[in-house]
Amino acid sequence: MAHLIERPRRNRRTDAIRRMVRETLITPADFVAPLFVIDGTNTNIPIKSMPGCSRLTIDLLVAECKELAALGVPGVAIFPALDDSKKDRRGTESLNPNGLFQRSIAAIKESVPELMIFSDVALDPYSSDGHDGIVDDHGNIVNDETLEVLAQMAVAQARAGADFVAPSDMMDGRIGAIRTALDAEGFTNVGIMSYAVKYASGFYGPFRDALDSAPRFGDKKTYQMDPANSREALREVRLDVAEGADMVMVKPALAYLDVIRRVREAVDVPVTAYQVSGEYAMVKAAAQNDWIDGQRCMLEILTAIKRAGADVIFTYFAKEAARLLNA
Numbered sequence: 001m002a003h004l005i006e007r008p009r010r011n012r013r014t015d016a017i018r019r020m021v022r023e024t025l026i027t028p029a030d031f032v033a034p035l036f037v038i039d040g041t042n043t044n045i046p047i048k049s050m051p052g053c054s055r056l057t058i059d060l061l062v063a064e065c066k067e068l069a070a071l072g073v074p075g076v077a078i079f080p081a082l083d084d085s086k087k088d089r090r091g092t093e094s095l096n097p098n099g100l101f102q103r104s105i106a107a108i109k110e111s112v113p114e115l116m117i118f119s120d121v122a123l124d125p126y127s128s129d130g131h132d133g134i135v136d137d138h139g140n141i142v143n144d145e146t147l148e149v150l151a152q153m154a155v156a157q158a159r160a161g162a163d164f165v166a167p168s169d170m171m172d173g174r175i176g177a178i179r180t181a182l183d184a185e186g187f188t189n190v191g192i193m194s195y196a197v198k199y200a201s202g203f204y205g206p207f208r209d210a211l212d213s214a215p216r217f218g219d220k221k222t223y224q225m226d227p228a229n230s231r232e233a234l235r236e237v238r239l240d241v242a243e244g245a246d247m248v249m250v251k252p253a254l255a256y257l258d259v260i261r262r263v264r265e266a267v268d269v270p271v272t273a274y275q276v277s278g279e280y281a282m283v284k285a286a287a288q289n290d291w292i293d294g295q296r297c298m299l300e301i302l303t304a305i306k307r308a309g310a311d312v313i314f315t316y317f318a319k320e321a322a323r324l325l326n327a
């Protein structure tokens, strides 16, 4: 018999031992559930490319939020799907205090006050150009003019009851501009969850289907990051933390686990990772074909994202994973 001093398998021998030495635990408290809201009542429009996800009217959205809170999920991230008739070049509808988005925030806050609302700050759901910033007559996404709109949008969302505003636009200087505007209006307790490290990714496809928000021309490469870069991610997070970000995000998650780890080591604010629509769709599609065990792969990926260093995970699996973890 071989004389081995070290036998790592001894610590894997039984389920009890494995549970005892497990290094990474995921719980429902790690998740934020992204949700899509539409105008109307009692309507649920499934999103084809995201099996299990739907666009919901406010009444159904509130019911979904109650369910999530009861499962121990502490937060939701809301995105509005608007008719083209509500879109214009400056995203004016985003500032409407009685607009769909502001009404949905208020409705959730009223019915499920303990649930943390992360409200998305960016122009794309409201923009007839489908870009996250204002587009000039030459097709350029103009930075500084966009900051003013983003700051006003953040204030409108704070006024409606958002707990964290979540700028996902990748304009330079927006965290500082938003912090200044929120404080000037007395919203010193409203946090900023910055989409600090957001890549120009192919994995956003199903989300853009859900909101009908794909860019009407060009792409987002002049503001979202090049997937090849990770040093640049550190520059982005340091800037955002210096400007007042309370949390920073890396997005997408699975293809960027190395970036999550580097960001975790570079800053001491909580790090969020967004497992985006395409990542969700890949698992669902393969599972529907019986090519993988969907639930098992879901938990494996969520664990990997946390192991990489994420404190919070935005995931369309929030409800399904929370149910499984609570069982």
Ligand code: PBG
Pocket (backbone or CB within 6 Å): 120, 121, 122, 123, 124, 132, 168, 169, 203, 204, 205, 206, 207, 208, 220, 275, 276, 277, 278
């Ligand atoms: C845009 C925004 C996007 C997502 C969240 N906010 C898409 C984009 O940048 O085009 C994508 C999320 C997902 O794919 O799940 N402000």
